[in-house]
Amino acid sequence: MEHPRSISARKAVQTTTSAGGAQSLDRAATLLILVGRAGPSGARLADLIAETDLTKPTVHRMLTALVRAGLLDQDPQTRRYHLGPEIYVLGTLASVRFGLHPVSMRALTRLSQESGDSAFLSVAHDVYSICLHREDGPYPIKVHSLEAGDRHPLGVGAGSLALLSALPDREVEQIIAANADILAEKYPRYAGSTLLRLVQETRQNGYALNPGMMLPGSWAIGMVIRGENGRPIGALSIGAIEGRLGEKRQQELKKLLRRETDWVEMRLRQLRHGASRSSGR
Template identity: 50%
Template sequence: MKKKTVNNGPQNGPKNNIEEQIHGDDVAEVSTQVGGAQAIARAMQVLRGVSRARGDGAGLLALTRDTGLSKPTVHRILAALAAEGMVEQEPVSRRYFLGPECHVLGNVASERFGINRLAAPVVARLAHECGDSAFFSIRRDVFAVCVLREDGDYPLKTHVLLPGDRHPLGVGAGSLAILAALPDDEVDACLQANAALIARRYPHYSVPLIRALVDESRERGYSLNQGLVVPGSWGLGVPLRDEQGQVLGALSIAAVESRMDEERQFQLAKLLSREAQRLLAQASPGGREARARPPVPKPKS
């Protein structure tokens, strides 16, 4: 940081003292800004931890483990969030849940994300037609976040992905579909940013493996997760791109491994591509069919 100078008096002690004081004020201001940003980031860590617990609620110790923050820090953050209505503590279990203010903010924010609303009937239709679980996911920085889930009538369900879950881009079918739709430089940047997290939390994944899966997804025309998140739970997905080629998200289907032979994979990929085109047509200006369509799945030779 460039120091501020004051032309006041001789080039000796008094000026130096003033310079040091002003420079110290600058440092204090920057430190306050950094500290404030860090506090917000930590609060978001805790809030996401509470959201992942869903109806079960999140305990203080679990949030401490989940966030890596100290117990007193998590407790202070929870108290501040509760005061703002962002979380609530159930008096008997002492567990924390998302509060009413989260619901209010979510409803307001949803007005800006029209495709999320348009995707709801699409995801429901996918689940009804295939009988398995269907999803809509969006990109958030270097992560994919599940926004919608609908279950079909097949009795065996896979519960590996629920609304609000976030995974590094490339982990899971929808997430991989999004990553594979990005330019190579973005793919590499995302993988580099998530390398430590992938190594720590996803034992069946590695950066080289995901890079290879990206190439396979592009060649195949759809992404395929062969039980790498949870063994026995397979999935496939297609990306959604707008008219400018911007990746909006992904549609995906998950099922038990026994329902994912090669023939059915191709059938489901065609179903996903059809629904992706419908969704893009609705989301495009004036409801016109989007020019940038999802890739057409290629049958294996």
């Protein structure tokens, strides 16, 4: 007997009445769903053809386009298809009900209002960092080096550098080596031994500093959020124009970031252990 999911998937393709681009979107969405349902083992091309009842050239063409967009990934050894990195980004951005993102919203609001500048939440994914949220404060001049959804190699930017610096030395070296080519090509100011030096400075100072290395005049300061096992799970950062992030103000913002990262870590512990009452803030 044919699996109900296969029948459903086939109907999703066969019954579409839209033409052209709309039909292609329907088919692409069906392929994404089928690959996601395949789980960690991935989906074979032959199975996807059978489940959608589309021709091999059509399925292959769509899968190639989805891989190119980062929505799917193909294992070079098994040739099986898996959900790609951009799916992770979209899913993370959409996860506003549970976890780090919603807990951090109050902290981001306080940081942006008390500093007057822009506050950010970032997380690590593989060897990259992803900005999940940007909260702007009342100061009229904004920095525009980071927006929600932006992805950069770990270490590039204040929040990203805070995440990288919180990892063990061996992992730091592996990540920098994995990103060596893209750092040299697109982020030359971070290439070579520069990131290792920045990691050491971050550990010594207790916070990460981006002194306009991504975008001239756009500075930022960041601090890591740790899970109960001590591993980094996210980072809070504040971005401002260069004139608003002198050494004295860095120390002021460091205190704000420490207060809020401590608060986020506490709230996550409370939620994880089923605490029913809030922290009172």
